[in-house]
Amino acid sequence: MRIAVLDEDRCQADLICQVLDGASHICHPFANAKEMLSQLRRESYDMLIIHWQTPDISSVEILKMARERLTPTLPILFMTSHSSEDDIVAGLAAGADDYMIKPIRRGELVARVHALLRRAYPAQKTGETLQFGNYVFETRTNRLAMMGNAVELTQKEFDLALLLFRNIGRPLSRAYILEAVWSRDVEIPSRTMDTHVSRVRSKLQLRPENGYRLAPVYSYGYKLEQLTE
Structure with a gap:
């Protein structure tokens, strides 16, 4: 934290x-x-x-x-x-x-x-399984299933997706995401974070028609919103 x-x-x-x-x-x-x-x-x-x-x-x-x-x-x-x-x-x-x-x-x-x-932050528990609607995260094995189907993610994509779901509705600054996913001691190109966000959005189908919106917050960072129950 x-x-x-x-x-x-x-x-x-x-x-x-x-x-x-x-x-x-x-x-x-x-x-x-x-x-x-x-x-x-x-x-x-x-x-x-x-x-x-x-x-x-x-x-x-x-x-x-x-x-x-x-x-x-x-x-x-x-x-x-x-x-x-x-x-x-x-x-x-x-x-x-x-x-x-x-x-x-x-x-x-x-x-x-x-x-x-x-x-x-009651969702920030350390149990093996965390579920957010149709998305189920297995934190020990770093696996994600969407509607029962496995989603192939890299380690950083999994960490980023879990961070976003744990903070649904909350704007996250780029610095916060960088420290949480890549650690503060690692310098990465700015485009790397944007690429990972784009991949997570695509692989998890985080689109309004599916009830979610993963969008940039101007001059700040990103926010994942749940549009429907």
């Missing part, structure tokens, strides 16, 4: 990212709210972790803007250096889903993050 971490204390932000990177997540640290909010307009994230005491914009305003502009179910965890009930109540009332009191404990951080992600 892709997680944005806001904390003006770079050492704390790096520690959080180190812990969550070790739990197979991809973290992006931000030192100020304006920088994070600007990035949120251009990129996709699965979760936000913010420090309650922010220097440039109040945490209440950050939460308010996140809830207004981003996916309503986006999980948000806030951290505070104070155990004051007022801070905790204010954060939860402003739209946060959970909180932690610093200093963070590594095991608790991972557990709370995973609990929020499971609640927000």
Whole structure:
């Protein structure tokens, strides 16, 4: 999962990212709210972790803007250096889903993050079989069947298709897709992603007449929509 971490204390932000990177997540640290909010307009994230005491914009305003502009179910965890009930109540009332009191404990951080992600993305389970309408993904064998018929896919095509179905209705930025499918350490030509999207659209017959639309989002990325039940 892709997680944005806001904390003006770079050492704390790096520690959080180190812990969550070790739990197979991809973290992006931000030192100020304006920088994070600007990035949120251009990129996709699965979760936000913010420090309650922010220097440039109040945490209440950050939460308010996140809830207004981003996916309503986006999980948000806030951290505070104070155990004051007022801070905790204010954060939860402003739209946060959970909180932690610093200093963070590594095991608790991972557990709370995973609990929020499971609640927000119930389709992101690790079972062998995932079904989305007529499409059945076998995650251990990396096989896909459409209406009972096997679909021949490369590994990257399978990963891309599964990512799109797990995020139906949600615009995914090119950077998000790149990190999720090709990993952030790999540089690929821009055309490679477009070619894979085109192949997935063709092989899975993701067309309006079949109830789906896989379309580019201008200057952003791609979105898979389910048009009918």
